[in-house]
Amino acid sequence: MPLLPAPTLTHFCTLEVALSKPMVLGDVHGASKRVIPIRGGTVSGPDISGTILDFGADWQSVFENGVAALDARYAFKTDDGALIEIENFGFRHGPPEILAKLAAGEVCPPESYYMRTAARLSTGHPKYEWINRTMFVGTGARLASAVQIELYAVG
DSSP states (O other), X not given: OOOOOOOOEEEEEEEEEEEOOOEEEEEETTEEEEEEEEEEEEEEOSSOEEXXXXXXXXXXXXXXXSOEEEEEEEEEEETTSOEEEEEEEEEEEOOXXXXXXXXXXXXXXXXXXXXEEEEEEEOOOGGGGGGGGOEEEEEEEXXXXXXXXXXEEEO
């Protein structure tokens, strides 16, 4: 069988997602569960810009080994009026001392830990219909009261 071509990545946008303080649900099924409300933010990219809406949340499960399973759902409105939903799933993990700093609200170099996501975007707007059939992957960084995610379309 021939080797299939490797996927390509094209930068789609930068998301800066503003967060409220985490609400801890407690230990559930072997993980510490928490909900982190999303309170807005910005979207910027070569062909898209907009505002993250003030609703949604990241429903996280943090396991004993420090791995955080991320499950964020929110939406943004583009400057040209499209509403786009984001379902973003991923993992964050790293050395215990780095994770402790992040939990305390300190900003750490993004290369000092792993934060990767797979995102599904949806919209009914004709200009952006192509995103309904495109896979996206992201790399992220935890800021003091926000996350930054670079989203790439997989070609």
